[in-house]
Amino acid sequence: MVKASIIGANGYTGLELMNILSAHKSVTITHLVSVSNKSTRITDMYPSLVGLKDSFFEGVDDLDAISKDSDVIFSCLPHAASAELCGKLFERGVKIIDLSADFRYDSRSVYEKTYKTLHPYPELLNLAAYGLPELYKEKIKKASIVGNPGCYTTCSILPLYPLVKEGIIDADNIIIDAKSGTSGAGKKAETSGLFAEVNENFKAYGVAVHRHTSEIEQEISNAAGRDIALSFTPHLLPVTRGILATIHLKPIIDIDEHGIYEVYRKYYANQPFVLFSLDKLPSLNCVKYSNYISIGFVLDKRLRRLIVVSCIDNLIKGASGQAVQNMNIMFGLDETEGLRMQPRHL
Amino acid sequence: MVKASIIGANGYTGLELMNILSAHKSVTITHLVSVSNKSTRITDMYPSLVGLKDSFFEGVDDLDAISKDSDVIFSCLPHAASAELCGKLFERGVKIIDLSADFRYDSRSVYEKTYKTLHPYPELLNLAAYGLPELYKEKIKKASIVGNPGCYTTCSILPLYPLVKEGIIDADNIIIDAKSGTSGAGKKAETSGLFAEVNENFKAYGVAVHRHTSEIEQEISNAAGRDIALSFTPHLLPVTRGILATIHLKPIIDIDEHGIYEVYRKYYANQPFVLFSLDKLPSLNCVKYSNYISIGFVLDKRLRRLIVVSCIDNLIKGASGQAVQNMNIMFGLDETEGLRMQPRHL
């Protein structure tokens, strides 16, 4: 059994991790840390977590104790605070899966510029694997620190990577128009997140300045073998879960739908959580409550353009499910263990 | 032209008042006060208020100045804070329409017990009219202070009053099962109000202890001519606007549907904002975005029970629309001026 602990367990990614891990057959949960909710019974905050009805949130006072009986720690803290703590836990010999942005970047300067903060443990950036198993499974297997990707980034990189790597599309003309449910904004009490503000509303935000842009660009640059800059425009959907990205592309070779489908087959046929289709576009209800990403596309022959649509559940494949997938890989478990939930149409 | 000001204009009842008053033909808005948003352009907070695009929120520093060019002040402050300020403004000769609970009670002690605070101006309670125009139009005409009723209370009292007053139903067995949209909780940033918490959820709250109970009981006791205690159970609906109350009653006389309809006709046939029906039950989309209350009922002959259903828009008939209706009456204007918006089915 893998002994797993969660730091920052009270937020929505923590909630989702508790949900998945408490049903995972090869995991024992050892510590659920929430400084602001220390000593609160878990089910007082989340009655839905029936399986944790005798558990309480702990503080983070004794790192030695937490490290000692944890094989892996999931950190759901905000960036900077997360690296600060993860660094200390790593020094104590625990494996780390960090859901913040702190270990996602190859380049310290890109991280520091994007997040406008100094990295407290820059020396760990080289050690950390980028936790997108469909691209980096071998690195993740050997990693002791994994930087778990962002939600928008997972939904953007996976459909784009093969098309760029194979030279199918013009990598200098990538336009990602993405739409996310509100759970992506987390559990902070802010007026802008109130039901009355979000319901029956829809808006773009962070246009041209959203932080996930640099993370997507890092991976698409890897695919292209050169620096790529791309346009990323996020929107806030009045739904709780799910991201749909509509990606507007320009093919640069003569290719038909079957050719594009074969590209995806080449990269993802053996990936257990990637669904892709020749003739159907996914919608949120094809993936929500599951760890799948679903990819579809339309080749617009009239305009010689390619529109790719991808969907994930932002809290699962976009956060906690992917984190558990990474854990499974790091500990030699079946990659799908604990993650076999089917999507929910309703 | 009536010069009107709003204190606490930034919240949702303030928003609704600004919306109604800025289109009201006999009103000039003179001051829009929001201490926490002083000097903010109104349309920076609410771009929808196109008609106020050159207006700014003010502070409340100079009560003399505000009083001087206001014929009437609407207070949207929280209870206790509201009376504190309304008392001072009243002393300066301005008419007051208070949307808090501070001037709704005949009895100081019931108010103080319910709201667990001392009333700063108890001597004004006798002067104040309870602002339910369908029952107290004559008092309101002459009043200088109006305590504008609560949202749940408006939706409960209007369908019940005639039935109790006429001795149709057992006043000792009144069960009000009410459901409200989330705008009723206002604009406070609280985790429990986040979209992800309210969406796809439904719950009862304040069961057996909700403050509006005592306000409903005050008016139903007036109707009965004796002290009435009743059961009031509110719920939180995942919609932005609207209250629906399902009222479970026991008839104590032999009466059929037509008899009940006639009772409503007797009380409300000439009330411009009361809709009632012999054979249809209202739903939220019969009233939302309007100042109407709609009342329907089913006589369950099998059980000899009466189920009454009433609906209002909580922000309009349940708050700001009713406040403007009161203003119209206080200033001798047409009662419907500024309030002729039809309900919105969609």
Next chain:
Amino acid sequence: MVKASIIGANGYTGLELMNILSAHKSVTITHLVSVSNKSTRITDMYPSLVGLKDSFFEGVDDLDAISKDSDVIFSCLPHAASAELCGKLFERGVKIIDLSADFRYDSRSVYEKTYKTLHPYPELLNLAAYGLPELYKEKIKKASIVGNPGCYTTCSILPLYPLVKEGIIDADNIIIDAKSGTSGAGKKAETSGLFAEVNENFKAYGVAVHRHTSEIEQEISNAAGRDIALSFTPHLLPVTRGILATIHLKPIIDIDEHGIYEVYRKYYANQPFVLFSLDKLPSLNCVKYSNYISIGFVLDKRLRRLIVVSCIDNLIKGASGQAVQNMNIMFGLDETEGLRMQPRHL
């Protein structure tokens, strides 16, 4: 392995059954019947059912073939049509779990009066068990036909039964004010079910005439040992899943909260899917996506009234989950097999 087939698999209860059964370790799905969608690939209609990606809907032409390789058949057909087919399948020796109303009634005449149709197989009514495992587990174990309870009825009977049986409350003054999500209305294309009609709306319907009333009365009469008539008022919530029932009661003995809690403990302490609490009221997000029912209550000492609140997921504990729970019991499997999904807070 239990060989299971579903008739009427394309609707929402069928969808939920396919979802549960395709992950059930002791079940092999043999036939998925949908006459109107014969030969359609399941994932063309429901891409979410990833586990059924090579399955197709069948017609119902050859009952012998279906019976031959089915140990149990779940019928999701409408009432009357369901009994018609279930009777024929039963004659061929298959066990039946019918999700329609056709086998829920002890009394043919109550069924025929309620559903305004003749029962095609009245002789089977006595054989059938009422599939509420918390009350009738022993009967269900031995049954070859189970009438799976309605959604409103499950949510109403389970909280009421112990209180009536133990003589705690006045069984002649039961008022159930219930609120259901829209998936309860099924997948029929009707204008009244359109998003624009349901969204931001709320209404009561079927007041004093809803068919589930007679089913609830049957079981509460069983508890009381005499004929009970009760008031049941359903409402349509703008959510996809979930039922919340607010039950207004009058205690007839001197009892406190602990006493009521003990009554629930006596009946449900060993029932794996019943959650109950001394001091918290459930909301939809305590149960949705799970097979749990959650029960809470408030004793209103001022009025000497008792308000009980119960919640279920209408598609799971209110339909398909309960059907699988019944199957587990009928076939000697662990009652919770395939049903261990935790509720989803989000």
Next chain:
Amino acid sequence: MVKASIIGANGYTGLELMNILSAHKSVTITHLVSVSNKSTRITDMYPSLVGLKDSFFEGVDDLDAISKDSDVIFSCLPHAASAELCGKLFERGVKIIDLSADFRYDSRSVYEKTYKTLHPYPELLNLAAYGLPELYKEKIKKASIVGNPGCYTTCSILPLYPLVKEGIIDADNIIIDAKSGTSGAGKKAETSGLFAEVNENFKAYGVAVHRHTSEIEQEISNAAGRDIALSFTPHLLPVTRGILATIHLKPIIDIDEHGIYEVYRKYYANQPFVLFSLDKLPSLNCVKYSNYISIGFVLDKRLRRLIVVSCIDNLIKGASGQAVQNMNIMFGLDETEGLRMQPRHL
């Protein structure tokens, strides 16, 4: 007083027209036609239309009678059926505002190719004005037939036209990523429109083949002075009202934000229903329930791209409000009469 009639009044654009026209000071409604609901009381279908409580839907049996006492007829029929009837009414001397696509096209062949039908009155296409008042007010003033624009098209053309006409952006690289509320799909009873299917879901549809593409291209080609083909991708939002279009563009001249703002000022400063901003992006709650379009933009200096965001209420500026705006212009009334509703933040 203008005597106005509506054909196909029972659908959602008809509902919105009834709502606007019944409060319009210079209009008398003479006929409300709905063949499928002939003799139904309007408020039995739409209780919200309190102002029409004594009106009934009529059939369309006697075109002479309808024509005789109508100065203008709004047709809300589907395409082809609409032209068929509008042609006959036009021959009887009535002015026509057609909300279908039948009179929107300059080119018969583009219409017939797009809508896959023969045009029954192709000779009327030249007479008809395209009812976008911000671009064609003078034509509309003199027109006897107006083809009222589509919802997506209004939201796309108005932000694009000035940028193309002034040569600011590359007209061969226009990408419109549009998102619409479900009322745009009308009131047809279809499974895909059910609450449970739309709620908590989001999808692209009609990718590369949506009919509104050709209508947008017609107007953008007019602006460019040459044939333009553009990419239009619509999505279905789980909201009732509103369209937001995110338009991805490539500037071809050296221009800053102020320059772009000045372009919009040049075209729209005197247009009463166009809001535009230098530094804010609109969201649906800036326009819903009003006849405004709101336009904002971000110039992405890093990528030298321009992202324009525009919002309308699809039923008002995208359909019935614009139709009334056209009527006002055709009859020499104040363009804003009956359309001064402010947007609703909530």
